[in-house]
Structure formats: C-alpha cells, structure tokens
Amino acid sequence: MRTAGRQETRPEAARGSGYRLRRSISLAFIAGISLFAAACASLNEPGEPKASASAELALEEMLTPAQRKEHERLVASYGGIYGDPKLQALIQSIVTRLVAASERPDQRYRVTILNSPAINAFALPNGSLYITRGLLALASDNSEIASVLAHEMAHVIANHAATREDQMKQAVLVSRVISDVVNDSDLGALALARSRISLASFSRGQELEADAIGVGISARAGFDPYGAERFLTVMGEQSSLKSTSIGQTSTPDNADFLASHPATPERISIVMANAREYASPDKPGERDRKQYLAALDGLVYGDDPKEGFIRGSRFFHPKLGFTFTAPQGFTLENTSQAVLGASSSGREALRLDAVRVTGDQSLGQYLSSGWIDGVEISSVESLVLNGFPAATAVARGEQWSFRMFAIRFGSDVYRLIFAARDLTPELDRQFRAAAETFRRVSIEEAENVKPLRLRIVTVGLTDTPEKLAARMDVPDRALDRFLIINGLARGAKLPYGEQVKIISE
Known part of the structure; x- marks a missing residue:
C-alpha cells in the first residue's frame, strides 16, 4: 500500500461526483473478492547494482x-x-x-x-x-x-x-x-x-x-x-x-x-x-x-515491509507507522492502491486506503459529503480510535452495505471500509472490533520488522519435509508451501546433504 497519488477531497467536489465514486468503491470491493491484484512493494535499495x-x-x-x-x-x-x-x-x-x-x-x-x-x-x-x-x-x-x-x-x-x-x-x-x-x-x-x-x-x-x-x-x-x-x-x-x-x-x-x-x-x-x-x-x-x-538465497519473499506487509490477518506498515487486524476469516492482499480483503465466503470484503481531507472539514462531514451513495446520515458518529480522531457511518446500496471509518492519522485520513451482502448486527460488531485494532506502531516494533526471505538450508540426517516446513514463517499450510517451492511431491524423501528452500525472516 502506497500513499502516492492521493487526491485532496473537497466537500463540493465530493457531492458532485457521489454516484460515480460510489461505483468505484463497489468495484474495488468486487475486485477484492474476485481479483487479488499483484501485491506491490518497493525495495528501494541504495544505488543501482x-x-x-x-x-x-x-x-x-x-x-x-x-x-x-x-x-x-x-x-x-x-x-x-x-x-x-x-x-x-x-x-x-x-x-x-x-x-x-x-x-x-x-x-x-x-x-x-x-x-x-x-x-x-x-x-x-x-x-x-x-x-x-x-x-x-x-x-x-x-x-x-x-x-x-x-x-x-x-x-x-x-x-x-x-x-x-x-x-x-x-x-x-x-x-x-x-x-x-x-x-x-x-x-x-x-x-x-x-x-x-x-x-x-x-x-x-x-x-x-x-x-x-x-x-x-x-x-x-x-x-x-x-x-x-x-x-x-x-x-x-x-x-x-x-x-x-x-x-x-x-x-x-x-x-x-x-x-x-x-x-x-x-x-x-x-x-x-x-x-x-x-x-x-x-x-x-x-x-x-x-x-x-x-x-x-536471501530473496525477499512475499510483501516487502517497506511498503507494508501482511502476516495472517494483520496488516503492518512500519514506514507509515500503523497496523490493523482484519476480522477472523479474512484473507488480505496488499496492492499499490489499497489493502484489500475478503472473507472465505466472498460475502464480506474490506478496503483500506488513504486520502487527503482538508482541515476545515470534519471527518463526519467527509463521510456524509457524497463520495459514496446511500450514507445513512443518522448513523454518522464521531469517535476516538486508540487516540486518533475518527468517524464512522453506514451506507446501504442495492447489493452491498458498508460500514465506513475515517481515521485521521498524521497528515492523512485512512478510510477503512467494510462491505457485506448482509450487514447483520453481529457482522457490524466484528467490523467495529477490527477498526479498533488500528493503532500506531512503536519505533521498536518498526525497527524489528523484517521481510520474509527464501533461505537455502542443507538437509540433515533426520530432516523430513514436515520438520523443515515447521521452521517456516508462514500463516498456514506450511508443508504444502514447502513442497511447492521445492518442487517436491507429497511423501517425498529428502536426500541427506540436499539443499532446499524454506521461508523465514
């Protein structure tokens, strides 16, 4: 997730393009469900090799x-x-x-x-x-x-x-x-x-x-x-x-x-x-x-922390200094425009992105300013999330309902938008609980974050695919991932002294 290319949002501009932006948000959620675009990260190594x-x-x-x-x-x-x-x-x-x-x-x-x-x-x-x-x-x-x-x-x-x-x-x-x-x-x-x-x-x-x-x-x-x-x-x-x-x-x-x-x-x-x-x-x-x-050996694997990374259901951006955790059962993807997420059923989704909002506009006003259709004005609520000014509201469309949060963090406003085919009270509570996980990361946390890398290891006398897979820093299905990255079939025996790939910090 990057912050480049954000548009400064003014109330009058937002009101004038409400329907069109409503369509864009809907399409973004559909993309989160049907298309996980390639994650985008920038290593920015000093100097050209x-x-x-x-x-x-x-x-x-x-x-x-x-x-x-x-x-x-x-x-x-x-x-x-x-x-x-x-x-x-x-x-x-x-x-x-x-x-x-x-x-x-x-x-x-x-x-x-x-x-x-x-x-x-x-x-x-x-x-x-x-x-x-x-x-x-x-x-x-x-x-x-x-x-x-x-x-x-x-x-x-x-x-x-x-x-x-x-x-x-x-x-x-x-x-x-x-x-x-x-x-x-x-x-x-x-x-x-x-x-x-x-x-x-x-x-x-x-x-x-x-x-x-x-x-x-x-x-x-x-x-x-x-x-x-x-x-x-x-x-x-x-x-x-x-x-x-x-x-x-x-x-x-x-x-x-x-x-x-x-x-x-x-x-x-x-x-x-x-x-x-x-x-x-x-x-x-x-x-x-x-x-x-x-x-x-040492190749960066998956997301690069310098542009935000995902560990399980948690998104962590040490460079921008914040983190949040998605609701249980969500799979996240870090794209260049936003963090997208979807539930396993495909009936719930989320999007996290950043925009610029002028200082003379409150977050509640921003949520109801027309950049998304169907906002229930009575649902607009000002609140504080882990010390940060925020606002939330509900919007309802023909196929999707949205629980939206706008969180002022530094000079930016982060939009954390949840979508559901059926926004039940229980789902709404889960979305609110997830929004409450948005917080600042400490300098120590940010400094300790390392990207996952491919490490080349030598097979020992007692090593098996199961043992080596257990050493990998992956969220799930470690054995399957180990077998795939090494081109091995299930049940394969590892020859002593053979070199294989594992994923770890």
Missing part, C-alpha cells in the same frame, strides 16, 4: 523514448526493479546462452527483475524481458528459469509480442478513460491492474508455438528441456494453493503468469513431447540447481 548498470546503459541504446516510457510504466506497476547483483548476473548469463542457441542470435535482450511477489513474466517486441521475484522464488534450478525466459523469447522471435504491446496500449487507454469518467484515480489504477493479464494473452496456437520454440532453445543451449514441464506443474500447484487459501476457485482473472499460461494436463503433455525430441528423461541435460539456489 553493478550487475545491472551495463544493462541500464544498453536499455538507453535499445529503446526509443516511447518504449522507455512504457518500460518505466511497467516497472512502476510491478513495484520497481529488484536489485540483487548475483541474481541479475545469473539471469543475464542464462539469457546470453539462450540467445546464442536461438533462431535469432542477433536479437538483443535485456532482463528486468521486478520487485513484486506476483508470479509473472512477459516480453515486449523490442526484446525487453521482465520476470518477477515471485516467479523466481518458485523455480528450483537454472533449467526451469531458462524454460520461462526461452518461452518469452519465443514470443519475440515469432512476433507474438507485438500483440502484447497493442494490448497494453489498450489497457492504458481504458484505465485513462475510466479515470476521466469516474474522477477516481484508484479505479483507473484498478482497471490497469486487472488488464495487466493482457500482457501475456495469446491464442492457444501461439502459446503452443512458443512452448515448442522455447523448449528447443533451452535444449540447444544445454539446459534440461524438461524444466518447462516441472515448472508448469509447480505453477499449477501454487495456483491451486492460492485459490484454496482465499476460498476461491481458479479464474482467468488472476493477474499472474498462469492466468495466460495455464498448466493444463494437455499442455504439460505437449511440453513433455517437445522435450523428448531433444533428450531422454534419463539424460535430460543441465539443471544447475546448486548454482541457482545459491543466487536465490
């Missing part, structure tokens, strides 16, 4: 001003560049090998690692390749990452990537139109986040063609061509885990790599058939697991 300095210079030479602007837009939408010299150097070296073995060895490529826990990778027609740290965290060796990069290079080689550029332009245009119509930058950003899946949206034939080309490139470069099958399998398992964790079934709206690269049994079997053309399963080729894991 030396490993990427030459790549940045190459970018200046490769891109036109328009393409450079598009690059900056994409990087910003995915939380910035993730600065890790050893990881950047490894990925770049893999790309160099792939290029030499490709059908277009003259094509120049540049890889940008995006600082996002979202699982995504895509390419632009000019040869710019993008891969998120969330995707890197799922891979277990060089050949698996090579399969992803080769697949994206194949789209460039086959000229598929030109489609993505057109779709992204359309997505930006849609977001601008929506922002202009509803006078709400958050909704425009939401539309752009939703339409980001179009970056990787190709026809089935194009995807299968890219698979075939990519497997061939990987194999000729000396990598294990079966890496594509292994990675697609892990991706499918991760998608299923995420879906069941938030009480949803998989949908095409999930803004990740798998949304447009579905790991269907048919596709996996075709990838396997492609791999057999180049190598037999018993002599597959190079994996370089040890080298990959060494570069991955």
